[in-house]
Amino acid sequence: MQETRVGIVGAGKMGITHCGSFMRVESARVVSACDPDRSKLAVIRSSEWPEVEYYEGHFSPEYIIPEVYTDLTEMLLKSPIDAVIVSTPNVTHYEIVKESLKAGKHVLVEKPAATTYEHALELASIARDKGLVLSVGQCWRFHPHIQYAREIVGSGIIGEIVKFKGFGIHESYVPSSSWFSRKELSGGGALIDMGIHPIDTLRYVLGKVQISHVAGSYITAFGSYDVEDVGVALMTMENGAPGIVEFGWANPHTDGVESSIQIFGTKGYLRVFPTSLKLTVAEKKGEFFPKICDWYLTRELYIRQARHFIECIESGVENINSGIDNTETMRIIDALYRSNNEKRVVFLNEYRTI
Numbered sequence: 001m002q003e004t005r006v007g008i009v010g011a012g013k014m015g016i017t018h019c020g021s022f023m024r025v026e027s028a029r030v031v032s033a034c035d036p037d038r039s040k041l042a043v044i045r046s047s048e049w050p051e052v053e054y055y056e057g058h059f060s061p062e063y064i065i066p067e068v069y070t071d072l073t074e075m076l077l078k079s080p081i082d083a084v085i086v087s088t089p090n091v092t093h094y095e096i097v098k099e100s101l102k103a104g105k106h107v108l109v110e111k112p113a114a115t116t117y118e119h120a121l122e123l124a125s126i127a128r129d130k131g132l133v134l135s136v137g138q139c140w141r142f143h144p145h146i147q148y149a150r151e152i153v154g155s156g157i158i159g160e161i162v163k164f165k166g167f168g169i170h171e172s173y174v175p176s177s178s179w180f181s182r183k184e185l186s187g188g189g190a191l192i193d194m195g196i197h198p199i200d201t202l203r204y205v206l207g208k209v210q211i212s213h214v215a216g217s218y219i220t221a222f223g224s225y226d227v228e229d230v231g232v233a234l235m236t237m238e239n240g241a242p243g244i245v246e247f248g249w250a251n252p253h254t255d256g257v258e259s260s261i262q263i264f265g266t267k268g269y270l271r272v273f274p275t276s277l278k279l280t281v282a283e284k285k286g287e288f289f290p291k292i293c294d295w296y297l298t299r300e301l302y303i304r305q306a307r308h309f310i311e312c313i314e315s316g317v318e319n320i321n322s323g324i325d326n327t328e329t330m331r332i333i334d335a336l337y338r339s340n341n342e343k344r345v346v347f348l349n350e351y352r353t354i
């Protein structure tokens with residue numbers, strides 16, 4: 001059987017999550033891990049992994065990782081790996097992904113792929129030119145409810161899309177003591193950290209529907225840091241119809257859990273988390289509660305993402321979360337920051353495309 005050898009870069013919370021996920025994919029083998037912090041390497045190599053926050057379930061390691069490194073260049077040179085999984089602070093993604101692709105490795109990088117659209121574009125171009133798989137950890141694309149929503153919208157059953165809503169908000173989380181709230185390490189606050197989830201999820205569910213222009217508005221309200229933690233994104237589709245995405249940390253109330261979305265069509269309404277479909281047929285209204293799966297944010301999401309990445313490498317299946325597709329999400333994020341900073345509506349065609 002073909003085996004894909006994987007190296008994990010960044011042995012923090014998501015590094016452990018990815019390690020546990022790839023250890024559960026039959027044809028993948030986690031061969032090495034890299035982190036400048038030796039204490040993190042000691043933990044990822046031990047049999048005592050900490051409980052990983054934000055989703056249910058405890059990953060225990062299935063085997064010991066044979067090699068650890070404190071330097072990426074050394075790992076790329078010495079470790080016999082085919083693919084690199086990047087789970088480091090956001091601003092480091094661009095250089096780590098670029099170096100890994102240039103060394104001929106397939107890459108799965110955590111969201112955001114980079115902290116600017118231009119960098120995301122460059123990474124996608126390198127991967128395409130080298131014929132390598134570049135995937136971005138927009139994990140919600142692998143949730144069965146989100147995939148169901150994409151099928152429903154694609155089928156046309158809810159008619160033409162006239163409005164959407166999305167939510168990417170943490171009710172209690174204030175990352176004041178971590179790199180997430182330091183712009184020089186994160187590249188931004190709740191928009192690039194949380195808003196990116198519903199924005200990407202909506203793009204996936206809406207399929208061919210394109211965003212024409214955006215207006216972003218945000219403030220810093222809940223901590224002493226230099227990034228945003230309360231915000232709203234207004235996104236206008238090419239048919240002129242509006243959409244809205246709320247993002248934030250530590251907001252007193254959220255109207256929806258992470259990546260919950262609502263789509264309003266001329267013939268029906270669809271929401272995910274909780275998931276239901278409302279249709280009007282022959283002037284009669286009905287609401288359906290499809291039985292798909294009963295889990296929300298669990299390790300299963302990351303295992304599905306890992307399995308798909310390996311399938312892309314080994315079987316060349318169409319990449320659900322490709323770096324090229326992700327440039328569009330990054331274009332919207334970049335435009336929203338520009339919109340807030342320049343206090344104007346930003347048209348996506350102000351940017352060059354791949």
Ligand SMILES: NC(=O)c1ccc[n+]([C@@H]2O[C@H](COP(=O)([O-])OP(=O)(O)OC[C@H]3O[C@@H](n4cnc5c(N)ncnc54)[C@H](O)[C@@H]3O)[C@@H](O)[C@H]2O)c1
Pocket residue numbers: 009010011012013014015034035036037040072087088089090092110111112137138139193
């Ligand atoms: N998809 C999701 O559900 C999800 C959830 C949380 C975080 N994330 C993303 O995952 C990434 C990592 O977040 P985290 O919560 O695991 O952070 P973390 O702080 O727990 O871990 C980051 C690790 O990277 C290491 N590191 C720093 N610079 C490095 C470098 N140059 N090379 C190698 N290692 C380096 C640090 O020592 C640390 O161990 C971020 O991009 C974040 O946005 C995604």
